[in-house]
Amino acid sequence: MPALPTTVVHKFGGAALADASAIASVGDLLIAEMGDVRQVVVASALQGVTNQLIEARDFAAAGELPQARAIAAQLRERHRHVASGVLGEGATAEVRGTLLTTIDAAFDELHVQLAAMRGADASSAASDAVLALGERLAAQLLTAMLRQRSVAAIVVDGAAVIHTDGRHGNAAPDLARTDAEAPRVIESAFDHARVIV
Numbered sequence: 001m002p003a004l005p006t007t008v009v010h011k012f013g014g015a016a017l018a019d020a021s022a023i024a025s026v027g028d029l030l031i032a033e034m035g036d037v038r039q040v041v042v043a044s045a046l047q048g049v050t051n052q053l054i055e056a057r058d059f060a061a062a063g064e065l066p067q068a069r070a071i072a073a074q075l076r077e078r079h080r081h082v083a084s085g086v087l088g089e090g091a092t093a094e095v096r097g098t099l100l101t102t103i104d105a106a107f108d109e110l111h112v113q114l115a116a117m118r119g120a121d122a123s124s125a126a127s128d129a130v131l132a133l134g135e136r137l138a139a140q141l142l143t144a145m146l147r148q149r150s151v152a153a154i155v156v157d158g159a160a161v162i163h164t165d166g167r168h169g170n171a172a173p174d175l176a177r178t179d180a181e182a183p184r185v186i187e188s189a190f191d192h193a194r195v196i197v
Contacts, residue, residue, distance in 0.1 A: 045134025
């Protein structure tokens with residue numbers, strides 16, 4: 001039986017993903033270490049984004065929707081700005097448009113989620129969905145940057161890999177289920193890419 005290819009897992013926190021320049025540095029590191037290995041990249045939200053999402057969630061839950069939407073608008077513009085930076089001047093209009101459409105769709109959904117949060121608490125499924133936005137968009141930005149640099153990369157949502165006990169706001173990983181199911185998801189994604197974000 002042939003040996004499985006080596007897989008390296010990288011985890012980048014928000015400081016490593018502060019802006020387009022920082023994300024480009026992450027790309028440099030990943031490309032330099034590529035060789036014959038496959039890579040799984042775990043991305044945090046861009047620096048400070050989770051704190052702003054918490055603030056927006058709390059405003060929305062308190063019924064202060066204009067303040068929540070103002071924060072969401074700032075975050076949308078920040079992510080659009082970072083998207084332009086990570087793609088650079090060489091991106092086609094189609095590539096740029098696809099990434100910006102993804103970002104805009106995520107923030108359109110965030111507006112709906114925030115509007116529905118009045119009276120909700122931090123342990124709700126709605127709260128978890130709001131807070132997950134930062135990581136999901138960081139993964140999209142990282143993947144777009146890698147593809148722009150001709151690296152075969154694909155986004156796999158963390159919820160498809162890590163299973164939990166389902167306690168919203170304070171979930172613990174279900175390690176047995178994750179160990180049983182994650183390899184299938186990861187191996188399937190590696191059929192399409194060298195880097196999974």
